[in-house]
Amino acid sequence: MCEALKNAYQLFEEIGRGRFGTIVRAFSPVLADFVACKIIDKRVLTDATDRACLDKEPKIMTLLAPHPNILQIFDVVENDDFLTVVLELCEPTTLYDRIVGRTLSEPESASLVKSLLEALAHCHRLGVVHRDLKPENVLFDSRGTLKLADFGSAEWLNEDGLVEGVVGTPYYVAPEVLLGREYNEKADAWSVGVILYIMLAGIPPFYGESATEIFEAVLRGNLRFPTRVFRSVSPAAKDLLRKMICKDPSRRLTAEQALRHPWILSGGETSSLD
Structure with a gap:
């Protein structure tokens, strides 16, 4: 996992799991609030389309922010192996x-x-x-x-x-x-x-x-x-x-x-x- 992420956020429990990684509840001292860290293992992305989507999603969310009815993106932390998108923390029910x-x-x-x-x-x-x-x-x-x-x-x-x-x-x-x-x-x-x-x-x-x-x-x-x-x-x-x-x-x-x-x-x- 990215050291920069550990330095910037207090990481707690896993709250979700997807095809390429996990979502972890974390605390941001800068925001003074809890956030959701979507941690993606880039090493499992063998498909070029998946890699393109991975690159595009944070850019699109940044373009759209802020809007009261769109999930807020706060940060992107990346190294060679992992990409972490720091998002607004929502309730577990959809x-x-x-x-x-x-x-x-x-x-x-x-x-x-x-x-x-x-x-x-x-x-x-x-x-x-x-x-x-x-x-x-x-x-x-x-x-x-x-x-x-x-x-x-x-x-x-x-x-x-x-x-x-x-x-x-x-x-x-x-x-x-x-x-x-x-x-x-x-x-x-x-x-x-x-x-x-x-x-x-x-x-x-x-x-x-x-x-x-x-x-x-x-x-x-x-x-x-x-x-x-x-x-x-x-x-x-x-x-x-x-x-x-x-x-x-x-x-x-x-x-x-x-x-x-x-x-x-x-x-x-x-x-x-x-």
Whole structure:
């Protein structure tokens, strides 16, 4: 491990583990607060793509900072063998933990989605696409403030406002990504729509027994609102879902446009389209 890290921070227990390293709780005398140290063993990175993501993530997070709904980066400490990214410390529960096995009310869903859209709109204004939006990558600080995290798959838009590359997680990835075409920031808006659908219904809009079956369902893009689970969901919420989980990216809302939708502006009030 990097000696500079040990000198600058008091390291405590491991609080998480990923493909390339561990996350350790630590104390920063400079910040006078606890932080999370994401310690990555560069020696296990044999793939050039993984190395590129490792280099890019801290740069993107630094560009995006500060924003109240994006995980804050404080420091990067590196030597030949290890890269450590020092991050804001969040609670151990994610959005996934909040929604698994239960549905959320419309006001609670609207509040969470508004915060997520605020984070995304900020990313998109700065030319960054997240590309792996899912509940597991949405954290909360000790005050309950939503924090968008994990920019390992994020990419800068090119001069034409596009990116390429098939990345993402089966349930949440947009159809244009799966087709292998260039795409824009609206791929993120699709993913937020899927997250909102799960909040309100307790099930994903597209599913299958395998990743292949899920991808096929996503590519068909047949959005349905089964009566048994959407009976009590307002027309306004369903209107927003249709406009975010829209197969045609040219007709899909951007994050900025979704923030101006009546359902979001009303805080999830069920009469917001009346």
